[in-house]
Amino acid sequence: xxxxxxxxxxxxxxxxxxxxxxxxxxxxxxxxxxxxxxxxxxxxxxxxxxxxxxxxxxxxxxxxxxxxxxxxxxxxxxxxxxxxxxxxxxxxxxxxxxxxxxxxxxxxxxxxxxxxxxxxxxxxxxxxxxxxxxxxxxxxxxxxxxxxxxxxxxxxxxxxxxxxxxxxxxxxxxxxxxxxxxxxxxxxxxxxxxxxxxxxxxxxxxxxxxxxxxxxxxxxxxxxxxxxxxxxxxxxxxxxxxxxxxxxxxxxxxxxxxxxxxxxxxxxxxxxxxxxxxxxxxxxxxxxxxxxxxxxxxxxxxxxxxxxxxxxxxxxxxxxxxxxxxxxxxxxxxxxxxx
Amino acid sequence: xxxxxxxxxxxxxxxxxxxxxxxxxxxxxxxxxxxxxxxxxxxxxxxxxxxxxxxxxxxxxxxxxxxxxxxxxxxxxxxxxxxxxxxxxxxxxxxxxxxxxxxxxxxxxxxxxxxxxxxxxxxxxxxxxxxxxxxxxxxxxxxxxxxxxxxxxxxxxxxxxxxxxxxxxxxxxxxxxxxxxxxxxxxxxxxxxxxxxxxxxxxxxxxxxxxxxxxxxxxxxxxxxxxxxxxxxxxxxxxxxxxxxxxxxxxxxxxxxxxxxxxxxxxxxxxxxxxxxxxxxxxxxxxxxxxxxxxxxxxxxxxxxxxxxxxxxxxxxxxxxxxxxxxxxxxxxxxxxxx
DNA sequence: GGCCTGTAGTAAAACGTTTTAGCATGTTTC
DNA sequence: GAAACATGCTAAAACGTTTTACTACAGGCC
Numbered sequence: 092x093x094x095x096x097x098x099x100x101x102x103x104x105x106x107x108x109x110x111x112x113x114x115x116x117x118x119x120x121x122x123x124x125x126x127x128x129x130x131x132x133x134x135x136x137x138x139x140x141x142x143x144x145x146x147x148x149x150x151x152x153x154x155x156x157x158x159x160x161x162x163x164x165x166x167x168x169x170x171x172x173x174x175x176x177x178x179x180x181x182x183x184x185x186x187x188x189x190x191x192x193x194x195x196x197x198x199x200x201x202x203x204x205x206x207x208x209x210x211x212x213x214x215x216x217x218x219x220x221x222x223x224x225x226x227x228x229x230x231x232x233x234x235x236x237x238x239x240x241x242x243x244x245x246x247x248x249x250x251x252x253x254x255x256x257x258x259x260x261x262x263x264x265x266x267x268x269x270x271x272x273x274x275x276x277x278x279x280x281x282x283x284x285x286x287x288x289x290x291x292x293x294x295x296x297x298x299x300x301x302x303x304x305x306x307x308x309x310x311x312x313x314x315x316x317x318x319x320x321x322x323x324x325x326x327x328x329x330x331x332x333x334x335x336x337x338x339x340x341x342x343x344x345x346x347x348x349x350x351x352x353x354x355x356x357x358x359x360x361x362x363x364x365x366x367x368x369x370x371x372x373x374x375x376x377x378x379x380x381x382x383x384x385x386x387x388x389x390x391x392x393x394x395x396x397x398x399x400x401x402x403x404x405x406x407x408x409x410x411x412x413x414x415x416x417x418x419x420x421x422x423x424x425x426x427x428x429x430x
Numbered sequence: 431x432x433x434x435x436x437x438x439x440x441x442x443x444x445x446x447x448x449x450x451x452x453x454x455x456x457x458x459x460x461x462x463x464x465x466x467x468x469x470x471x472x473x474x475x476x477x478x479x480x481x482x483x484x485x486x487x488x489x490x491x492x493x494x495x496x497x498x499x500x501x502x503x504x505x506x507x508x509x510x511x512x513x514x515x516x517x518x519x520x521x522x523x524x525x526x527x528x529x530x531x532x533x534x535x536x537x538x539x540x541x542x543x544x545x546x547x548x549x550x551x552x553x554x555x556x557x558x559x560x561x562x563x564x565x566x567x568x569x570x571x572x573x574x575x576x577x578x579x580x581x582x583x584x585x586x587x588x589x590x591x592x593x594x595x596x597x598x599x600x601x602x603x604x605x606x607x608x609x610x611x612x613x614x615x616x617x618x619x620x621x622x623x624x625x626x627x628x629x630x631x632x633x634x635x636x637x638x639x640x641x642x643x644x645x646x647x648x649x650x651x652x653x654x655x656x657x658x659x660x661x662x663x664x665x666x667x668x669x670x671x672x673x674x675x676x677x678x679x680x681x682x683x684x685x686x687x688x689x690x691x692x693x694x695x696x697x698x699x700x701x702x703x704x705x706x707x708x709x710x711x712x713x714x715x716x717x718x719x720x721x722x723x724x725x726x727x728x729x730x731x732x733x734x735x736x737x738x739x740x741x742x743x744x745x746x747x748x749x750x751x752x753x754x755x756x757x758x759x760x761x762x763x764x765x766x767x768x769x
Numbered sequence: 770g771g772c773c774t775g776t777a778g779t780a781a782a783a784c785g786t787t788t789t790a791g792c793a794t795g796t797t798t799c
Numbered sequence: 800g801a802a803a804c805a806t807g808c809t810a811a812a813a814c815g816t817t818t819t820a821c822t823a824c825a826g827g828c829c
Contacts, residue, residue, distance in 0.1 A: 094548075096815055107779045112817060123777055142548035146494065147815030150485045150784045157528075157549075165517070171510035175531055178504070187528055187545060189496075192514060209433075209481035210496075210526060348713050355717075374687050375714040378694075435785055446809045451787060462807055486785030489814045 095139045103135050104128070111136075115143070149211060158214045158401065159207035160190040161200060163241070169344055169371045169388065170218070173240075176394025177216065184402050186213070195315050197222045204230070214401050216240055221284060236404035238397050242286040243414075250404060250412040252396045256286050259386040259419035260293030263340050263368040266384070268301045270427050272338035272366045275303070278326060278350060279342035281312035290342045290370070308333060313346070322349035327357055330365075338366030338427070344373055351379060367426040381425030389417055434478045442474050443467070450475075454482070488550060497553045497740065498546035499529040500539060502580070508683055508710045508727065509557070512579075515733025516555065523741055525552070534621075534654045536561045543569070553740050555579055560623060575743035577736050581625040582753075589743060589751040591735045595625050598725035598758035599632030602679050602707040605723070607640045609766050611677035611705045614642070617665055617689060618681035620651035629681045629709070647672060652685070661688035666696055669704075677705030677766070683712055690718060706765040720764030728756055 097115070101108040111132050113122040119129040135141075149155040160177055162170040170192075178188050189212060191203040197220040204226055207215065214236035219227060224244045230237055231249060239251035260277075267275050277294045280287050291310065298305045311329040313322060326349055330336060339354075341347040347369025351361070359365050362381045369376055369385040376383035396415045403410065436454070440447045450471055452461040458468040474480075488494040499516055501509040509531075517527050528551060530542040536559040543565055546554065553575035558566060563583045569576055570588060578590035599616075606614050616633045619626050630649065637644040650668040652661060665688055669675060678693075680686035686708025690700070698704050701720045708715055708724040715722035735754045742749060 094815095097817095098815080108816085109779055109781095109818085110777090113778090116817080123775090125777065128777085142544075144489070144815050145549050146485045146489045147784090148817075150483070150489055150786090150814090151816045151818085153784080155485065164514070165504075166507075166511045166514040168505075168507065168510075171507075171513075172505045174510075175503070175505040178530065187549060189526055189528060191517065205481075206526060210484050348717070351717055373714075374712070375717055378687070378690055378714055379717060380719040433785095436787095437785080447786085448788085448809055448811095449807090452808095455787080462805085464807065467807085483785050486814090487787075489784090489816090490786045490788085492814080 094144065095141045096144065097141075100132060100135050100139060100141060103139075104132050106132070115141075153211070154213055155211045156185055157187050157189055157210070157212045158216060159203070159210075159212040160188050161203050161207075161215070161217045162190065162192055163195050163218050165190060165192045167345065168373055169390070172390045173394050173397075176391055177398055180395055180398035184398070193218065193220050195220050201226060214238075214405050216397055216401060218242065219244065219284075221282070234408060236401055236408070238401045238404070240393070240397055242284045245285065248412055250400045250414065252393055252400060252415040252417070253286065254388050254393070254419050255416050256289035256419075257293040257296070259370070259388075259421075260290040260340065260342070261297045262293075262419070262421045263370075263384075263386050264294045264297035265301065266421055266423065267338045267340065267366050267368060267427055268297065268303060270338075270366060271429060272427075273303070274309075274333070274335045275338040275340065275366070276309045276311065276330070276333050276336055277340045277342060278311045278313065278329065278346050280315050280346070282315065287342065294340055294342075319349060319352075322346070323353045323356070326350055326353040330354065330357065336365065338368075340368045342370055344369065344371035346370070347383065347385065348373070348375060351375075351383065361426050362428055366429070369426075372422055376422075376424070379426075384424045384427040385422050387420045387422045389420065392417055433483065434480045435483065436480075439471060439474050439478065439480060442478075443471050445471070454480075492550070493552055494550045495524055496526050496528055496549070496551045497555060498542070498549075498551040499527050500532060500542050500546075500554070500556045501529065502532055502534050502557050504529060504531045506684065507712055508729070511729045512733050512736075515730055516737055519734055519737035523737070532557065532559050534559050540565060553577075553744050555736055555740060557581065558583065558623075560621070573747060575740055575747070577740045577743070579732070579736055581623045584624065587751055589739050589753065591732055591739060591754040591756070592625065593727050593732070593758050594755050595628035595758075596632040596635070598709070598727075598760075599629040599679065599681070600636045601632075601758070601760045602709075602723075602725050603633045603636035604640065605760055605762065606677045606679065606705050606707060606766055607636065607642060609677075609705060610768060611766075612642070613648075613672070613674045614677040614679065614705070615648045615650065615669070615672050615675055616679045616681060617650045617652065617668065617685050619654050619685070621654065626681065633679055633681075658688060658691075661685070662692045662695070665689055665692040669693065669696065669698075675704065677707075679707045681709055683708065683710035685709070686722065686724065687712070687714060690714075690722065700765050701767055705768070708765075711761060715761075715763070718765075723763045723766040724761050726759045726761045728759065731756055 097108045097111045101111045110124055113124055114129050114132040165171055181188050193200040200220045200223050216238050218241045219239055227247055239249055243251035279291055295305055313325050341350040354361055361367050369383050372385050372387040376385050400413045436447045436450045440450045449463055452463055453468050453471040504510055520527050532539040539559045539562050555577050557580045558578055566586055578588055582590035618630055634644055652664055680689040693700055700706050708722050711724050711726040715724050739752045
C-alpha cells in the first residue's frame with residue numbers, strides 16, 4: 092500500500108527518476124528528453140495511476156497547493172455558502188482548502204494563522220478579527236499571498252474582497268425612508284472593523300441626506316459574543332426605549348434573526364408597526380411572515396473574486412494588491428412596507 | 431523567512447539534530463539524553479519558537495495530522511454546523527481538517543477521495559454517496575482509518591456515526607397521528623441510502639402500528655439534484671394529488687423548506703389544514719409562522735462521536751470498528767397542531 | 770586529430786524530519 | 800585486567816520529490 096513513486100516508474104521505463112520528473116512536469120522539451128522516452132513514461136505513469144506525493148513535492152518546492160481559509164463562523168450561513176464557492180473555485184486551480192473559524196476572537200485567529208503557517212499553506216484568505224493587523228503585516232512582509240475578505244484594514248495595503256457595506260446600509264435606510272418610516276434605528280455589533288463601521292456610516296448618511304434627525308439613541312451596538320438569549324433581551328430593551336420608533340435596520344444576519352424573534356415576542360407587527368430590514372439573505376427572511384427585506388450579498392461573485400485575486404498573488408508575486416468592492420442588492424420584501 | 435529547523439537548534443545547542451529530535455519528541459528519557467542537554471534544547475526551541483515542518487515530518491512518518499471531511503453540502507446548515515464541531519474536536523487532538531462537498535454525486539466523491547488520498551490524510555470522515563461502497567472497501571483494505579457519517583453501508587463493516595433515523599421518522603409520524611391527523615404523506619428523496627430508507631421505514635411502521643392504511647400514493651420521492659423551483663413544482667403537484675391529505679412529513683431540511691414554500695403558495699394553512707413536520711432544526715423552523723415541528727439531530731454529540739471514533743481508529747489500528755447511533759429529539763411546535 | 774556544438778540523458782544534492790545502528794567513554798564485575 | 804554493561808550522544812539513511820550540474824556520445828568543421 093505504499094503508493095507509486097517516481098522511482099517505480101523510472102525502473103519500469105529503464106530511465107532515471109530525473110527523467111521521469113522532467114517528463115511528468117512538462118519539461119520534456121526544455122530538458123531534451125526524446126519523444127519516445129517521453130511517451131513511454133507518460134504511458135507507464137498513467138497505467139500505474141501515479142500521483143505525486145504532495146508532501147515530498149511540498150518539501151522540495153515549498154509549495155503545498157493548499158490555501159488557508161479563515162472565516163468568522165463556518166456555521167453561519169453566509170460564511171458556509173462562501174466557503175463552498177471558495178472550495179469549488181480553488182479546486183479549479185488545483186488547490187485544496189484548510190479552514191477554521193475565529194468566532195471573531197483574535198487569539199483564536201492567531202492560533203489558526205500559526206497552524207496554517209506551519210502547515211505551509213501557499214496562501215491565505217482571511218476574515219480578520221479586530222487586532223489582527225500586526226499578523227497580517229507579518230504575513231505580508233514574509234511575502235505570503237493573502238486576501239482579506241468581508242472586512243479589511245484601511246491602514247494596510249493588502250488585497251481584499253468586500254461588499255460595499257456603506258451602499259448596502261445606505262440603500263436599506265433610504266428604502267425605509269421612502270416607504271414612509273420616520274424614526275429609524277440601527278442594531279449593530281460593537282465593532283470598529285470596516286464592515287460594521289461602513290454599515291453604520293451608510294445608515295447615518297442616509298438619514299442625514301434625507302434630513303431625518305439623527306442621534307446616538309438610534310444606535311444600539313451589541314457585543315458580538317452574546318448568546319441568543321442575551322441578544323434578544325438587549326434588543327427588546329433597546330427597541331422599547333426609543334420613543335416613536337417605527338423602523339429598524341439590523342446590520343448582520345444573526346442580528347436580523349434575533350431581531351425578528353425579539354420584535355415578535357414584543358407582540359409588534361412587523362412592517363405595519365415596525366419596519367425591518369436585515370443583512371444577508373436567508374431562507375428565514377424569504378419565508379418569514381411577513382417576508383423580510385434585506386441587503387443581499389453576491390456570494391458567488393465574492394467567492395470567485397477572492398480566489399481570483401489570491402491566484403493572482405500566488406502566480407505573480409510582487410504584483411500590486413487588488414481591492415474588489417462588490418455591490419449589494421436590496422431585496423425588497425414585506426417587512427419594509429406598511430400596507 | 432526560511433523558518434527555524436531542527437538544525438538551527440542543534441547548532442545553537444552544540445549538539446546533533448538527532449538529539450534535538452529525540453528531546454523534542456519526548457524521547458529524552460528513553461534515548462538517555464541528559465537533563466542538562468534536554469533542558470537546554472527545550473529552552474532554545476522555545477526561544478526560537480520552533481515549529482516542526484509538517485511536510486518533512488509527514489514525509490518521514492507517513493502521518494500528516496490531517497483528516498479529510500467529506501460532506502454532502504457544506505452550505506447546508508446541518509453539515510456546516512457539524513463541520514464546525516468536527517473542526518473544533520479534531521483540533522483538540524492536533525488534527526486539521528480538509529473538506530469537500532459531494533453534492534451527493536458519486537463522481538465528485540471519488541474525486542475528493544482521490545485528492546485526499548494523495549494529500550496523505552491520516553483518516554477520513556465520509557458522508558458516502560450511493561455507489562461509494564467500493565471505494566470505502568478499498569480504503570479499508572488499505573487499513574485507512576475512516577468513519578462514515580449521516581448514513582452507512584449495511585453490507586460493510588465500518589465505523590459510523592448516524593442518527594436513529596428510523597426513530598426520528600417514527601416519532602414524527604406517531605406524533606402527527608396522536609395530534610389527530612388521519613392521512614399523512616411523506617416527501618422524501620429518491621435514495622436507497624440508509625438515512626432515507628430508515629426515515630421512510632419509520633414513517634411506514636408508525637402508520638402500520640397505528641392501523642392507519644398505507645399505500646404507495648402517500649410517498650413522494652424526489653430527485654436530490656432538483657433546483658428549488660422544481661422541488662416546489664413537484665411538491666405542489668404531489669400534495670394536490672393525494673385525496674384528503676391532512677399532514678405531511680418532509681424527510682430532509684431542504685425538503686421541509688421547499689415544503690413550507692409550496693404549501694404556502696397553495697394557500698393552505700399549515701397546522702390547521704395540513705400538519706407538517708420537518709427534519710433537522712433550523713432558524714426558519716423555529717421562527718416560521720406557524721413554527722415548524724421537526725426532528726432535531728444532536729449535532730454537537732454527533733460531531734464529538736465522529737471525531738472520537740476516528741481518533742480511536744487512528745490510535746488503535748486494527749481495533750474493531752464502532753457503530754454509534756444517536757437518538758433524535760422531536761421538537762414539537764405549532765405546525766403539527768390543529769388548534 | 771582536436772575542437773566545437775548539440776542531443777539525450779543522469780548523479781547527486783537538497784528540502785526537514787525521524788529512526789536505526791553504533792561509537793566513545795566510564796564503571797562494574799569477577 | 801579483561802569482559803560486560805551503562806551512559807550519552809551522533810552519523811547516516813530514509814521518506815519522494817525537484818533541480819543543478821554534469822557526462823557521454825555523435826556529428827560537423829578546420
